[in-house]
Amino acid sequence: MIKTVYLAKPRGFCAGVSRAILIVEKALEKYGSPIYVKHAIVHNIHVVEDLKKKGAIFVETIEEIPDGSTAIFSAHGSSPQEHEEAKKKNIKVIDAMCPLVGKVHLEAKTYAQKGCPIIYIGHKGHLEGLGVKGEVDRVRGKFHLIDSLEEAKAFSLDGQTPVAILTQTTLSVFETKDILKTLMQKFPQAILPPQKDICFATENRQEAVKLLGQKAEVVLVIGSQTSSNSNRLKEVAQSSGCKAYLIDDVSFVDSSWLDGMSTVGITSGASAPEYLVEQLIEYFKNLGVSDFQYIEAAKENLVFPLPKEL
Numbered sequence: 400m401i402k403t404v405y406l407a408k409p410r411g412f413c414a415g416v417s418r419a420i421l422i423v424e425k426a427l428e429k430y431g432s433p434i435y436v437k438h439a440i441v442h443n444i445h446v447v448e449d450l451k452k453k454g455a456i457f458v459e460t461i462e463e464i465p466d467g468s469t470a471i472f473s474a475h476g477s478s479p480q481e482h483e484e485a486k487k488k489n490i491k492v493i494d495a496m497c498p499l500v501g502k503v504h505l506e507a508k509t510y511a512q513k514g515c516p517i518i519y520i521g522h523k524g525h526l527e528g529l530g531v532k533g534e535v536d537r538v539r540g541k542f543h544l545i546d547s548l549e550e551a552k553a554f555s556l557d558g559q560t561p562v563a564i565l566t567q568t569t570l571s572v573f574e575t576k577d578i579l580k581t582l583m584q585k586f587p588q589a590i591l592p593p594q595k596d597i598c599f600a601t602e603n604r605q606e607a608v609k610l611l612g613q614k615a616e617v618v619l620v621i622g623s624q625t626s627s628n629s630n631r632l633k634e635v636a637q638s639s640g641c642k643a644y645l646i647d648d649v650s651f652v653d654s655s656w657l658d659g660m661s662t663v664g665i666t667s668g669a670s671a672p673e674y675l676v677e678q679l680i681e682y683f684k685n686l687g688v689s690d691f692q693y694i695e696a697a698k699e700n701l702v703f704p705l706p707k708e709l
């Protein structure tokens with residue numbers, strides 16, 4: 400029987416996600432429907448469905464956006480080539496790329512322009528990496544994607560130019576350390592960004608879920624399967640020694656997961672709305688739980704300004 404529920408702090412929306420969602424809402428207010436959104440604005444099905452109801456139309460390619468319309472590019476960042484394609488179609492673009500993803504774009508471009516091959520630690524096919532690759536391609540630089548420790552171990556590169564190592568913002572802090580260590584042994588002269596690329600929100604949520612995993616026997620992470628940072632939260636919890644499940648919302652809870660357990664931890668990915676966590680808390684209240692305790696890893700109060708168009 401569940402006696403205690405631990406709640407991670409911080410959890411849920413980060414500054415970049417809050418800004419991206421607000422951009423879509425403000426754009427709908429200012430320009431009216433239809434507003435096209437390239438890619439899921441953030442990787443959460445509930446957020447996307449809520450915005451669809453308000454009049455946003457989600458597409459995957461610029462081709463699908465009618466000439467002359469208004470479009471928002473998602474928080475994960477877009478390549479310069481996509482911006483050029485939109486310009487040719489006279490599309491008014493409002494870019495919801497998180498400023499911290501923008502920082503990695505700028506680093507990639509700057510180092511590639513200096514002739515450094517870019518080694519990018521990230522997940523194959525993830526939009527964030529594709530946008531960064533676009534920056535490197537545009538200045539005819541060299542881009543190498545490393546997706547795992549095994550790939551880092553097998554990786555080699557000819558030539559004397561120092562490499563620059565960048566990362567996706569939502570990786571596991573703990574796993575990336577090993578990949579980085581392996582790469583640094585191969586390329587001791589490698590340039591690293593002045594400020595690390597894994598963002599503060601990812602790091603704080605992972606630190607909190609690590610503590611949660613040390614306290615709770617089972618951890619429930621609210622987030623979509625497509626969300627990189629939510630998947631990492633599940634993995635970090637599991638590596639703390641507990642069972643962990645990634646669920647879109649309370650309806651996905653399988654009561655057998657709780658059999659014989661007395662402590663549960665709850666957290667949510669950076670793209671998951673808080674009302675989904677509240678529904679899950681309600682579920683445990685209905686099971687008779689009255690002991691809810693916060694596990695706090697860090698305080699967050701960062702707010703990113705909206706783009707000038709809004």
Ligand code: SF4
Binds near residue numbers: 414599
């Ligand atoms: S997880 Fe980090 S990089 Fe991604 S949107 Fe949030 S603050 Fe920005």
